[in-house]
Amino acid sequence: MKAFRTLILTLLFFSLTPAALYAKTPDDQLIIGMNMNNLLSLDPAAMTGNEVVGIIANIYDSLVELDPNDLTKVLPAAAESWSVSDDGNVITFNLRKGIKFHSGNPMTAEDFAWSMNRLLHLNMAQATTWKSYGFTADNVQQMIRAKDPQTIEIELPKANDPKLMIYSLATLGSGSILDSKELMKHEKNNDWGNAWLTTNEVGSGPFKLDVWQAKDVLRISRVDDYWRGDAKLKRVIFRHMTESQSLRLMLEKGDIDIASGMSVPDINALKGNPDVEVKEVTKGTLYYVAMSLKNKQFENPKVREAVRYLIDYVGINQTIMPGYGFSHQRPIQKGMDSTLPDPGYTLDVAKAKALLAEAGYPDGFETTLRVLSDQPFINVATSVQSTLAQAGIKAKIMSGTGNQVYGAMRDRNFDMLVGRGGGGVDPHPHSSLRSIAYNPDNSDAARLTNFQGWRTSFYDKQLNEMIDAALLEKDAQKQKQMYADVQNRYDALYPAILPISQMIDSVVLRKDVKDYIPHPSSTTHLREVYKQR
Template sequence: MKHFCSRLAAGVALAVMVATAPVAFAATPNDQLVIGTSLAQVLSLDPQQGTEVKTQEILANTYDRLVFSDQADGNTIKSQLAESWDIDDTGITFHLRDAKFASGNPVTANDVVFSLVRLMKLDQSSATNFKTAGYSADNIESMVSAVDEKTFRITFTDQVIPEALLYRLAMGVSSVVDSVEVQKHVNNGDYGNEWLRTNTAGSGPYVLRRWTPNDIVMLEVNDQFWGEAPAIRRVLMRHVPESQAARLMLERGDIDIANALTASDVRTFENKDGFVIDQVKTGGYYVLAMNAGKEPLSNPLVREAIAYGIDYKGIADTILGSYGRVRNVPVPEDWVGAIPNPDWSLQPERAKALLAEAGYPNGFSLTLKTISQTPRVDMATAIQASLAEIGITVSIQQGNGADIVAAHRARDFDLLIPQTGSFMPTALGSLDNFASNPDNSLEANNAGNFVWRSAWDIPELNALRVEANSERDDAKRLQLITQIQELFIEQKPAVLPMFERFEPIVVNARVQGYVGHPWSLTRVEGVSKTDAK
């Protein structure tokens, strides 16, 4: 684990002052950005491993990718390490800018090759989106190449279109690591994973100076950064899991941004002078995962009964607020190709009839696992109450990110509340989590696959998804997207989308230029702060 070095003594003192200051000491310095958040799910800072939401903002600021999705411009793909690129019938060729890593080593095409090969060879859940595009640990070395020091090329598989590949390359898992530095720290063939879990080796605007789990992350300016020097010299992410505490700290000026508030605390900042609420559309969902590998959840009638046994509207109105809206189809309702919602809603009598038809007239008991984090804990309690109305007794088991994620990946649950994102702002990007499961067998051990975790075997859906992802004709692809959604509803999903997910972020008006990213890849090198009033 990294610790403070001597030249950071002033930073330590300042952090302590911010943590212990009375109300009279309020305003944070103009060159420092303090974010109140939950660090509970930050488990690894290895960019080819860590996929958790809060991890992404750390990685976005310490690493670069070839390209990025510009949230301020309709999520358009724009250049980052690649100044330009050429698309032909067989692949994409990228031309790199002159840039250096924080170590001083130059960024080369070999680093890009190393990073993508490393992603696939580590073979963790982070590689899932590339696997669904046809890339694998076995073929990746034949699909990527360094044409010369500043020219990188990636070849298409038969399962991906150019737009979808560009969006994959804009993901946090596609961050380019310093291959020279990382290879100094390889331990027993781990591709430097043990070292990179707690260190950074990127070319982004910041470097990691400290990470204490469930406490604090400190980033400082990377003096080797290729872009314009950031106005914010230090970024502090403070673990403030209690929403009320974060709200009070934001009101006092102890923090500049809060992104883990409850819906009710977010509402207190509506129309409040000195604050702005940024409601980030993620393209993802809050989901009820049901383990279809266990009875009675293996029965589609039981899953349908559960779908009719949840008070979606009540949860949305009283718990989610700005965090989400009701949506049971895995494509956001305002995206091209989205179909109308089914009639799933709280209908207890219909749900009871389905349970009786399935052979469970007296109901049964299940355990619901959830991460102890806003708003999922309150959602779990509401689902427990709703399902009790139809005869299903639910006990709730809360845990930290490591415990619950591990249980999900091991198929060790009855019900579980995960959340998804969309790797690109299209119907296919959103559907990828819900319609992909090429091998449902336990032996496949495909823990990175969202549907596999629920043991839901969907060969027909998966085949349609593969066909849609390789179809370059827009009209034909749109027809396939409609078919996928209709079949998804018809099969009574074991991965039930409940609410389209938003990320409300409350920002002190002193902060200028902070725009939340749909994948949480929010960069702050363009952020500045005005003087406190």
């Protein structure tokens, strides 16, 4: 009996030691906790949202990448070199030899040309940008071609800045190179393999997909003999976690290595923990309030102007956005030479009421406000709902998943929305304007679903022409003034999208995770990440 009591006491002692109190993830695996509600498809042609971009970037190769520490610096990837013709109309990429897809098939220039052809024919979310450059399902095979197995030529369908085209290939994910032979084995009903690729992959990146269980777990594992050298980690596991407190507790315990999407209080609480590190990266993405011009009330510019004065910009940015973003009210991201100073809009209920009366709504009206059920979106929506009510606009909050919120926006079937979007991943003002303000074809059939301007049915012919002209201007000072004129006209039109904040992405990781560099364009590469224990 005495021996038994001794055994129990010994086991109890070891169970209470620090080593047992704290879990420890495997040395060769990275466990990432994140909200996967907006992870809807793994098809690079169909993807939307920042969450999937970081996964696609590690499964697929692109021709080029952007340096995370200097976005103006383009780095070689699957293409070892490239050049632009003297007239700026043709970009030639020289593909590396010896790259293989996960299937074992060799990568060729034809695979890239086929991938872009597929993108335009499917005409899903990621085709939008390329359509704005002038590419269509009818001309893409002529304009994007394989000159030989290692040489790709991209001819611009219309005048453009070739630098912007290269940036887009590096950041959007739509430039991912697909294994055409393998994917076509899974084609059904002329869908270019889209149904199958929603939950599968045909990449050549440092990791391959093992399993994806929606809103649960996604696992990728190291590919042997990757052309850059094998990734340092054997496996990366993404776990669906929506509760910030759970992320914090599991990070503190060591059950996960990295957490994203945490609330500001939990992030601040972890800043004093010697075992973790908080990394913040400024992104060009904007938090905004959007209105649909298909709605009769918001079609009226006086109503849109009134809403502009029914947002508590100061309160939102001081109490809700720290750790998520910082105050910004322009369509071009802050930090660019061409960005104008903020116009300084503030909450002014009396002015808003007067504008609503002029518009014929002295008592306000009822509407709906769609928003993700996650932070900080829901708190921003609650604030906006409260200040709208002060002028008589009764907005019913409709919270939901990314598909329910942004899906309705992509279908142009919403009233108001608190969201986050825009370009800004490219170090070029056109990237921001293209996503927020540009809308070259306002018809429903155009399906420019990746343009926030199209989603809101906001259209101004002159503004589009000004954006096009500024892109092509060669003189830097003239171009800067042209972008200033664009921002001033956008402001004067009482736009459908009202920027509130510019995004800060806070990622929290344990100190033993090394060489994790969060990328401003969300294309965070994990091939060099390792653990030092």
